[in-house]
Amino acid sequence: MKLELLMKIPERGKEEGLAAYAQRLTELYSNTNSSESRKHRGQFFTPEQVSSFMVSLFDITHKKIRLLDPGAGTGILSAAFCERLLNNGKTGNLIIDAYENDPNILPFLKMVLGSCKSELEKNGLDVEYNICDKDYILQNKSYFTKSDLLWNGEKPVLYDFIISNPPYYKLDIESPQASIMNELISGQPNIYALFMALSASMLKAEGEMVFITPRSFCSGLYYKKFRQWFLKNARITNIHIFESRKEIFNQDDVLQENIIIKAKKLKDIEKHNKIIISESKNKHFDKISKLEVQSEDVIFRKNGDIFIRIPTSPLDIEILDVIDSWPHTLKELGLEISTGPVVSFRAEEFLLPELTEKPASVPLLWMHNMKDMNVVLSIHKEKKSSAIKVSSETKYLLLPVKNYVLVKRFSSKEQERRLYASVLLESEFPFKHVGIENHVNYIHKPGGALSVNEAFGIASLLNTTIIDKFFRSLNGNTQVNATDIRSLPLPDIENIRKIGKAVYESKSYKNGIDLDGIIAGILGLKIETQSLNG
Numbered sequence: 001m002k003l004e005l006l007m008k009i010p011e012r013g014k015e016e017g018l019a020a021y022a023q024r025l026t027e028l029y030s031n032t033n034s035s036e037s038r039k040h041r042g043q044f045f046t047p048e049q050v051s052s053f054m055v056s057l058f059d060i061t062h063k064k065i066r067l068l069d070p071g072a073g074t075g076i077l078s079a080a081f082c083e084r085l086l087n088n089g090k091t092g093n094l095i096i097d098a099y100e101n102d103p104n105i106l107p108f109l110k111m112v113l114g115s116c117k118s119e120l121e122k123n124g125l126d127v128e129y130n131i132c133d134k135d136y137i138l139q140n141k142s143y144f145t146k147s148d149l150l151w152n153g154e155k156p157v158l159y160d161f162i163i164s165n166p167p168y169y170k171l172d173i174e175s176p177q178a179s180i181m182n183e184l185i186s187g188q189p190n191i192y193a194l195f196m197a198l199s200a201s202m203l204k205a206e207g208e209m210v211f212i213t214p215r216s217f218c219s220g221l222y223y224k225k226f227r228q229w230f231l232k233n234a235r236i237t238n239i240h241i242f243e244s245r246k247e248i249f250n251q252d253d254v255l256q257e258n259i260i261i262k263a264k265k266l267k268d269i270e271k272h273n274k275i276i277i278s279e280s281k282n283k284h285f286d287k288i289s290k291l292e293v294q295s296e297d298v299i300f301r302k303n304g305d306i307f308i309r310i311p312t313s314p315l316d317i318e319i320l321d322v323i324d325s326w327p328h329t330l331k332e333l334g335l336e337i338s339t340g341p342v343v344s345f346r347a348e349e350f351l352l353p354e355l356t357e358k359p360a361s362v363p364l365l366w367m368h369n370m371k372d373m374n375v376v377l378s379i380h381k382e383k384k385s386s387a388i389k390v391s392s393e394t395k396y397l398l399l400p401v402k403n404y405v406l407v408k409r410f411s412s413k414e415q416e417r418r419l420y421a422s423v424l425l426e427s428e429f430p431f432k433h434v435g436i437e438n439h440v441n442y443i444h445k446p447g448g449a450l451s452v453n454e455a456f457g458i459a460s461l462l463n464t465t466i467i468d469k470f471f472r473s474l475n476g477n478t479q480v481n482a483t484d485i486r487s488l489p490l491p492d493i494e495n496i497r498k499i500g501k502a503v504y505e506s507k508s509y510k511n512g513i514d515l516d517g518i519i520a521g522i523l524g525l526k527i528e529t530q531s532l533n534g
């Protein structure tokens with residue numbers, strides 16, 4: 001950063017709040033640093049309103065407070081914390097330790113923390129702040145690696161409160177940060193989870209941390225060990241989610257869904273505690289709703305894994321309970337889900353715009369051929385081939401025509417549900433083979449074939465709002481991949497067949513409410529299906 005710019009960092013206005021000032025400096029910093037360099041450092045800055053909301057989650061009763069702000073940026077989170085102390089007329093003593101390793105942002109951070117100190121001191125609070133310009137993880141590794149006994153009487157500093165919007169970027173598995181915390185890593189590590197775990201290690205007993213992070217740690221293989229470690233060492237008390245995924249960090253194109261969590265360091269992790277889940281439409285926190293749930297509804301253990309599920313209504317909880325009680329998975333029913341083998345750019349030489357007799361060809365099915373619960377061959381999309389040649393070279397790409405359940409791997413923007421399933425019916429498909437494109441998964445029975453009723457039963461279940469809500473509680477992804485479907489509980493096969501028969505014979509194959517009604521009727525569910533689309 002140029003020297004003349006550093007000299008020009010503006011002072012806080014007389015009437016300007018502390019967090020508003022930090023926000024102004026964040027904007028100034030963002031306008032003078034390229035978005036590539038910000039992305040590289042994992043810099044997605046917290047808006048003022050989100051900072052204030054995060055701070056409002058702390059229970060502050062102490063007179064002497066030690067606050068940690070790892071990855072502080074311009075210090076907006078510390079500033080919001082100070083503002084809360086001011087608004088509550090607190091007196092006492094505050095020490096802020098801020099970590100920030102971007103030399104370009106440090107002068108802004110210094111201005112903000114300096115301003116916090118003078119404002120709080122004017123109001124009767126003693127303030128000390130320390131800025132550490134080193135890597136937060138490397139600098140504090142001993143908190144994670146040393147057991148209490150190994151500190152040799154030299155007492156580590158522990159914190160009452162930790163607030164952070166940690167950086168978000170993938171780390172090399174060989175990086176020194178990842179090596180220090182390798183017991184938490186199941187795949188490609190992301191620095192945000194390491195910030196969370198280290199912070200949990202730096203809390204006093206009963207201390208509290210509030211973090212805004214991507215939702216990805218709540219489910220999925222990569223964060224399995226992290227979840228196990230974190231939930232053993234801290235107790236989640238609050239989770240906030242945003243209905244609109246894009247809006248939170250609007251200056252930066254963040255597509256990840258973000259959540260705010262508050263966790264407490266507690267010696268005895270009780271089983272039956274409560275968790276408050278709140279939801280707001282956007283970062284302005286209008287239309288905020290709150291739900292108090294049992295921790296078991298959120299922290300869910302299955303097959304040696306542990307998940308954090310986020311139901312947002314009593315109906316969501318009912319749905320989790322119902323689906324958790326279903327006894328089977330695809331595998332237990334002798335079924336498998338696979339990904340369509342035709343990757344169009346690799347198979348280009350075999351693809352044809354239209355079906356032809358010479359050379360012999362068969363239909364190539366894409367997501368756009370799935371309509372309601374049918375496969376519709378007459379739907380064409382520009383630049384997408386409709387057929388694939390049949391030859392010895394394409395043998396491995398083609399499937400024998402049988403009854404299959406096709407499931408979209410990606411959801412389109414206009415699609416309300418995440419899951420979209422159709423049935424390829426052998427009796428209505430006048431070909432011996434078929435090509436299934438790579439954006440489509442298909443459910444099949446290895447060594448056999450699905451019956452019509454089984455295929456319709458499974459497709460109907462996948463298309464219900466009940467299953468959609470189940471997946472939404474489980475993760476924030478817009479796509480549902482094969483692994484998710486493999487672990488989805490399913491009712492027993494007799495009931496699946498009954499559902500399939502009722503839907504197939506109704507011939508309307510309608511989605512949404514009708515399917516939910518049929519399924520609730522057959523399975524004897526007490527869920528009020530009328531409320532599902534509300």
Ligand SMILES: C[S@@+](CC[C@H](N)C(=O)[O-])C[C@H]1O[C@@H](n2cnc3c(N)ncnc32)[C@H](O)[C@@H]1O
Pocket residue numbers: 041042043044045046047070071072073074075076077099100101102105134135136137164165166167168
């Ligand atoms: C997501 S930003 C959040 C900034 C600020 N706390 C806020 O809420 O707006 C994360 C910050 O952490 C800093 N950072 C990235 N890696 C770091 C590391 N290893 N140690 C300390 N700070 C780091 C980045 O430069 C960035 O300013």
